[in-house]
Amino acid sequence: MPVKKHTFDDLVRIEQVRKIESAKAEDLSYASIQELPRSANGDFNYADFIQRLNTRAKRLIQENTLNDALQQPHRQFIRARRICLGVAVILGGLAASQAVGDYSTLNIYWLLAVLLGFNLISLLLWISGITLNLQSLSSGIVAQLASWLPYRHKKDPTIASLASHAWWESCLTGDVGKWRISVLTHKFWLTYLIAGMVLLILLMLAKQYNFIWGTTLLPDSTLPRLTQILGTPLEAMGLKIPDDPQTVASRIGVSKQDAETRMAWATFLIGALLVYGIFPRLLVLGLSLVMQKWSEHRFKLDLYLPYYIELRQRLMAREVKAEVIDADPLAGVKPAEVTLPPANVAIPSNAQAFGIELDQATNWPESVTCRLNIIDQDSHDEAIALIKNLNGPLLLGVAAHRLPDRGVQRLIKELVDSSNGKPWLILLSKPSAPVTNAREFAWFRLAEACGIPAEHVITQ
Structure with missing residues (x-):
């Protein structure tokens, strides 16, 4: 019989059953697994063992109606993720609206600092966390909060709580958790940037804005020079950015802008958000998704836990049948068959x-x-x-x-x-x-x- 390929969800379900059995075994019914077949031979095989554990877990879940309790933590995480993305939409919109002045002006560098500055800091912290393997840096505050809130009642003895703890330990810790939370972090910042950019586009479509900039501490040439540096990739993409005269003319207190200058600044703003904000986030999001799938593919159960040692001895035992030697008092009845103790649990004869x-x-x-x-x-x-x-x-x-x-x-x-x-x-x-x-x-x-x-x- 070919061994079916197990999935990460199968392993998580097995871990949830392990957690529940370890604390609530006396509350469960085991009638459906009494006749669970053993291995055809005594040799241990990981894939075969996982298949038998999965079969056993499915029967226990069905018999004890545990499916809702096991699905609850995943639903809670999805709900927390939606809340995080909703918060990102609100924050992105607020950040963009705060950069719009009272007199139909838009402070270009203040807007870029608010939208791209925080995003850049988050991205640098994530890269540092991934490089140094520090989950507290690579996760982000909001993503950590999403993973922390529903699963901290560790002293709660209910089956639902035990299932949540097992799901949290499998899905939100270790390599799998690092990349899963990274995915949530990048989605949060993508939503933040896209919300801010969409609001700006809607505002610029509905109203005419003059783009301004100003500085108190920096030299006058700093921000125009920064404009040329940031605009180099945009020009390579065929986008028109403000030239030096247009940049100088946009300083606070200078004369009113013409339509060409406003269009150049709008193109620069949208292009900068795309090139320095959204595109990098899309790249790291794609990387995180790939690494999450890879980590889930490599995920293995800890077979050195006593729970799995005991089940291995029961599920992977060689089934040996032998006739009863003693005379049967019932004439004409076929000799009974008994199952001997697991052969692969026995100590090797030549050890x-x-x-x-x-x-x-x-x-x-x-x-x-x-x-x-x-x-x-x-x-x-x-x-x-x-x-x-x-x-x-x-x-x-x-x-x-x-x-x-x-x-x-x-x-x-x-x-x-x-x-x-x-x-x-x-x-x-x-x-x-x-x-x-x-x-x-x-x-x-x-x-x-x-x-x-x-x-x-x-x-x-």
């Missing part, structure tokens, strides 16, 4: 076991014989020599109740690097020292750091 600083009270499974317990430098050197010549897979046993420190991590990493095949890690426990979920999670993280596959972590 070579080594202990990591285990005490005498820590017991190995009956089927495993520990070749060496590493407790000092001599046993460490001996273990390295043995591991380099192993014929079977390496099995490392650790005391699960202990907190893994850097020393243990370095030791396990060295042993793993010395082995030839894929190593295994078994978490051994003892009755006198129960293992907490946090401690178990710490060992899963250590396995990830040491290059031990998630499917090779066994809890005993």
Whole structure:
């Protein structure tokens, strides 16, 4: 049976179900997944595992009517995005209207400073944030507010809140979140610029304006020179911009402008908004959209979480059928079939076991014989020599109740690097020292750091 390609939305849905199950498992019904088929073989395959998780999640969602709760955070984000874009329209219109004087004049450089200045600052902050990987700079204040408002009730125990937290963590954090919020940021500023430009065009269509400029601190030649610099790309595009006499004649207090000067300034204004505001935003918006899709394509579930470790052992187990050996008291009835424990959860039969600083009270499974317990430098050197010549897979046993420190991590990493095949890690426990979920999670993280596959972590 071919494995279907999973989408980012599938992974988000699985994460939402994980969050809900982790806190509200007792409130859910599991009747629809009792007969969920297992893998046809014991080999772990990521795509196959995700397909089974997705099937399981869909059944739980349908059985427990969770679809509305899972869709709610996405709808809230869309609502927040619309509010942000509405605010951008208002701000863009206000910025343009404030540059229009009381006497049918339009201060050209004040308008460019209001519309393009803030946009330029935002763009520079975004580039700095993306380059330095600082989400607080690359997101923008309004976009961060949109992502922050609906999802901050972390102590809310309801299913809807848990689904919102999972959606927020998947869609608005990490690489996916960085680019998703970047898209919202660029849409905000595009809307701001377009709203301001449209209002200006409508005003200039309905009324005659004189374009003026003035300065107190700068030399008189500064703004005319700036006009020529900004107008160079516009002239290359075939647009006519004010020449030096027209620029000088437009200073505040000079005589009234003619129609040609007004048309040149209007062309310069619209062209500058397009070239220095809208076009750059469109480019970075396109880049952000592409990178968002790429990040979503690369997004993977954290299979080292205990939740996924447990489900892997259940969903990816080899299904083995065997006849009942005992005599059946009912004559003529076909022998029953039973499912044996998951074969890929079992420790490999030819595994070579080594202990990591285990005490005498820590017991190995009956089927495993520990070749060496590493407790000092001599046993460490001996273990390295043995591991380099192993014929079977390496099995490392650790005391699960202990907190893994850097020393243990370095030791396990060295042993793993010395082995030839894929190593295994078994978490051994003892009755006198129960293992907490946090401690178990710490060992899963250590396995990830040491290059031990998630499917090779066994809890005993």
